[in-house]
Amino acid sequence: MLTERQMLILQVLIDDFIESAQPVGSRRLSQKKNVDFSPATIRNVMADLEDMGYIEKPHTSSGRIPSEQGYRFYVDHLIPYPSADQGIHFIEQVVQDEFMEFEQIVQKSAEILSDITNYTTIILGPEIFETTLKQLQIVTLTEHTAVTILITNTGHVEHRSFTIPAHISSSDLEKIVNILNNRLHGVPLIHLPQRVNVELHSMLRQYVDDYETVYEYVKSAIVGDYPIKLYIGGKTNILMQPEFNNIEKVRSFYTMMENEDEITQLFKGTPNGIEVRIGNENKMEAVKDLSVITSSYHLGDGNAGMIGLLGPTRMEYRKVISLLQAFSNEMSDALYVWFKQNE
Known part of the structure; x- marks a missing residue:
């Protein structure tokens, strides 16, 4: 010592x-x-x-x-770690706009935090697999095409287009929507494939003609990969740091920032609360000259997302750690209010 x-x-x-x-x-x-x-x-x-x-x-x-x-x-x-009761009250003004969707609020939050710190902000949306289905709609676009719209309890909207077989009527589609909303409301998205396989097949058999064909089309329209949502603020802020006048460092950073899979690796294995990784403590080559500070936030009944700040190892740790702690707490509170208003 x-x-x-x-x-x-x-x-x-x-x-x-x-x-x-x-x-x-x-x-x-x-x-x-x-x-x-x-x-x-x-x-x-x-x-x-x-x-x-x-x-x-x-x-x-x-x-x-x-x-x-x-x-x-x-x-x-x-440096002292901040107390949990600190607040900054920036996000409250964003959430008060009743016309803003969840994704708009998170993106605006990323931009606010980036403006305050002059670093790059990445917010990882709540794991889409942990969110639940709130409502499903099938919208007919033409005689033979339609789009399935899935709305989650967090306000996330996922949609997929599919072709309607000629012998499926509009009344069958209406029955399908009613069945799906009745049987799948509140089901976590990660469980949709299993619930579709186990329950939907038998339900369609009772109510819809040519249920085998309908089942395959509906399954393809509902079941799929639900990507993790990323929200980025201040991507160019790294260029303002004197350490990053090396074109290869900049190219490596921007290559990573264009790849969502690589960005999510920054958060892999990060615990709840504040974590600071400095330089070579980061496993990814593109950020080995950076510090990455992460914090978790919560939404609704506990679904967690992550907030990350990327800056030089010469980062204002005292300010940033305190600010990120307060920001994640306020974001959790503000999104909880939005979540309750939109249940």
Whole structure:
């Protein structure tokens, strides 16, 4: 464990580097109001911190910058985590617009958080497989085409087009919709294939002519992959950071941001609450020069989504962790209000 003096010098050095993005020397640290040591004493402390791996020396400067190990110690031991009762009250104004859909609220929230922090925000919608079916509609487009519309309890809308066999009447379609809404309302989407296989076949057999053909068409229109929803704010904010003037780093980052499967990997295995991953603690190559801070939020009866902030390892951890904690709490509260209003 570091001494009190070493922790003070490390904290002041990291705070200064976060603000300036410039290597920090002993003379500069000696001028800080809460540092009462001479430059010579500070140089000795910095040498010890460098030997222990907490700071490092860039080749082009006599000053020092934090290492990833130094940032990790800073996050774990030198900044206080926020209390749960903090609030920022930004999302309340968004939710008060009664005409906004769930997806609009989440996207707007991503943009708000990105504007506040100047980092890139990614919000992972509640797992679509954990949401339930609220209503199903079949809308006839032409004589032989229709679209199935699934509306979930979170306000998510999924739709699929399908071809109507010539011998299926509009009255049969109406019966199908009534049966489906009666039997499948409140069923988690992940269970739809099983419920369709087990229950729908026998129900259609009782009420619909040529039920085998109808069953296959309806099954294809309902059962499928329901992608996780991503909401991104401030994708270009990374370009404002001085660390990212390397075109290869930028290209790698933007390639990842265009691939939803890769983005979701950022959240794989993240726990509820706040988690901070710094530099090489991230497994994905595209973010090994970044810090990723994640927090969970909740919707309705407990379906969880994730919020992530991506920025340089020289991130304002003290501000961002506090803000993200408050933001996720407020987002959970605000979406719960929306959820109750739209049940």
